[in-house]
Amino acid sequence: MHIVVGSAIGGVLLTPETGDVVLVSGEDFPAEAARREAEHPRWVWDDTGRWYPQLLAQRVRVERCIDLRLCHTILRNSELTGESELARRAPGSWDRVPVEQKAPDGALFDVGDFDEDDEPADDTDPVAEWSLQQAAVAGSAEPGRIGRLLAAESAGALIAAEMRFAGMPWSAQVHDDILVETLGPRPKSGERPVKLDALLTEMRTLLDVPDLNPDSPNELLKGLAKGGVLATSTRSWELKKIKHPAIIPLLEYKKLSRLASANGWHWVDTWVEDDRFRPDYVVGAAATGRWGTDGGGALQLPKQIRSASVADQGWKLVVADAAQLEPRILAAMAGDREMVAAGAKGDLYAGIVESGTIDTREHAKVALLGAMYGATQGDGGRLMPLLAKAYPKAIAMVEDAARAGEKGEIVSTRLGRSSPLPGERWRELQADAYGESSSPAAADRARSYARGWGRFTRNFIVQGTAAEWALCWMASLRRRLTALSPNIWFTDGPHLVFFLHDEVVVHTPAELAEVVADEVRAAAKDAGELLFGRLPADFPVTVATVDNYGQAK
DNA sequence: GTACTGGGCCAC
DNA sequence: AAACGTGGCCCAGTAC
Structure with missing residues (x-):
């Protein structure tokens, strides 16, 4: 009906x-x-x-x-x-x-x-x-x-x-405590928090550049040069390679100023009301079906402030995330029984090492991520071919998706969400590369764009199918939570309060936390079956019952 | 003033 | 170690 x-x-x-x-x-x-x-x-x-x-x-x-x-x-x-x-x-x-x-x-x-x-x-x-x-x-x-x-x-x-x-439980008080602890007391608007100010003074002294401006990448580069530090960019990982005493307070400054600007007092004023954080979720925002958010930055809540998400008195947060979701999706989707078997004991990357394919867990991880993202360089690019030998079906699936994208074709997820076609400009570039007036430079550029779109379609099928799994997981969990406490208003019983790609948070009366954890696992099983039928693919979830979000992981 | 872009960095 | 996917957000700089 x-x-x-x-x-x-x-x-x-x-x-x-x-x-x-x-x-x-x-x-x-x-x-x-x-x-x-x-x-x-x-x-x-x-x-x-x-x-x-x-x-x-x-x-x-x-x-x-x-x-x-x-x-x-x-x-x-x-x-x-x-x-x-x-x-x-x-x-x-x-x-x-x-x-x-x-x-x-x-x-x-x-x-x-x-x-x-x-x-x-x-x-x-x-x-x-x-x-x-x-x-x-x-x-x-x-x-x-x-x-x-x-x-x-x-x-x-x-x-x-x-x-x-x-809304997600969010203690404005705890958040403020974190800010005061790391930045100092709330400054008047337009002023730097005292700890940022102290770091700036230290940098200026060490560099002997009294007017150093750390907030503009351009100005900062000039200021560093004036102080004798030659950097090619102001990215943290570039700066880390430079040995100079001023780099230490600079890196700390960048970290703290990020916190202050992205998740500082202004963020709390704007996004937290009555101890609830309410971002606007946008379903299917990404082409792959992943969600986005509009305002509040819920896709990028830094770990630093997660302990400000505090369960209500007598309630708990049940935090669950799907372990190694995307590689497991890859294995199941491709029907690669060897790769599924590698993940059967709980840690897929360790399973790959045990099978003798790759030497260390860390290498197995970057190789597999490289296969899904289309790595060409570094460890990922170098080690990925080893996977192709051990898991030909899984790797062939992502390689095929990449080839299709390079040709401008469509690829689809398990349940049938399809990738967009590349844009007008992309097609023009490809056409130009084969035209009469083609130059080697145009051909290079066309190849580079083609490979770029191939990386997108390669990743699309895995990321998109993982997004489908997550939707099924949540939908099943929602039904199960409702069944746990029927006939009451849903926010008076266990209910979903946060979702991030492969992770959910349920706010629940403490006495139901254990049952909720069981339902989260059962819902993961439902999701696997909805996507892959009875194929023996596991999608284990790690579940933590905590008083605040920061205690998870 | 508003609109747009690139740099940088946070999350998965 | 730093190139390899999807996003959002803040800031500075620039064009209008």
Whole structure:
């Protein structure tokens, strides 16, 4: 049973699969949704971010949905549905950025101005779009796979909205303590924290450059030169190679100033309210299906401040991450039983060493990462060929994906998310390299761009399939957590509060922490089966039950 | 003032 | 050791 939700003059139009179409006022919509949720429908709407927050605000939670815009994007691009009517149509309103989303710098996209020549949009009816999508799935060679992807993506949209609603526990007080400890007391605006100031004074003295400006790479380079330090750039790892007493306070300065600017007092003021951190998750932000965030920098919470995420009194954080997820995805996807076996004992890299393929764990790691990223130099590039001998199936799969990308072809994940085509400029460059007026330089450049796109497609299939695994993991975990404490509002029981590629955090009453940990593991098993059936591939998760996020790992 | 780019660095 | 994928964010510098 599904119910399509659309807006109409006078309110919200509900179109159930069977039964009458109903118009309810916007005000009555949450109550009506709550009433119908009892029958466990799948809600079908254009953008989860447009409908679900108002439901959550009225304490209405839904079990299942289809996010038409997210699904539209997948279906338009997927190789599995390339022949569908939906994919063959000219771009329309479903291919546009939804009106709520913001452009960089905070300006709103004006959807009306998207294309001046466009007719007024006549394709916005969600019922019609839903029919097209169902037809696309039904006509696909792999309806099961693509269908699972759409369900998982939509579950992700619900989870993103719920995590935003719940917020991640965040103690402004503990965060402030960390800042005071490392930087000194909060300075007046425009002033440097005292510890940064002391480091600057020390640098200036050691270099004998009283006007050294450490905040501009250009100025810093000049200042270092004036003090007799010849650096080619101001990157930390470059500076580390230089032996000079001023380098030590400089590196410390860079570290502290990063903390102050990215996650300092201003960050807390902006992103933490009522001891909750609420980033805006963007489902499917990356082409690979990985999520992004809009504001708050939730993709890059430095380890330094994670201990400020503190569970409520009587509650715990259950922090779980999938161990070596991407290489395991690679092994399972390729059906490489040797590589799967290497990971069976828990540490895949150690398993590779044990098999006699590569000498040390560290080498095994860079070689495998190199295979997935397309390393050509250093240890990764050098050692990767050893893997090709021991694990031909796995390595052939990523190599094939790279070759396809170099030719400008599409590659796809396990469930059928497909890579975009390279841009206009990329094609021009390739065409120029074969044209009559081609020069050796143009050919070199074309080859270099081709290899670049090959690295993207090589990584796409692994990163994208790992993102699918993570979506399935979370979707299953969400169901399981709800089942643990049914009939109560979800933030009063164990619930997801954070997600980062291969890691989740659940905020839970302490007495349920152990059960939650079991459910996290069980959900990982579900995810493996959803993607790979009964193939004997393990996706172990490490689980830590802690009082604050900093204690995990 | 706003828009854009590159440098640098954080996360996975 | 530092080149090899996906992001976000802050800052400085520059163009308008």
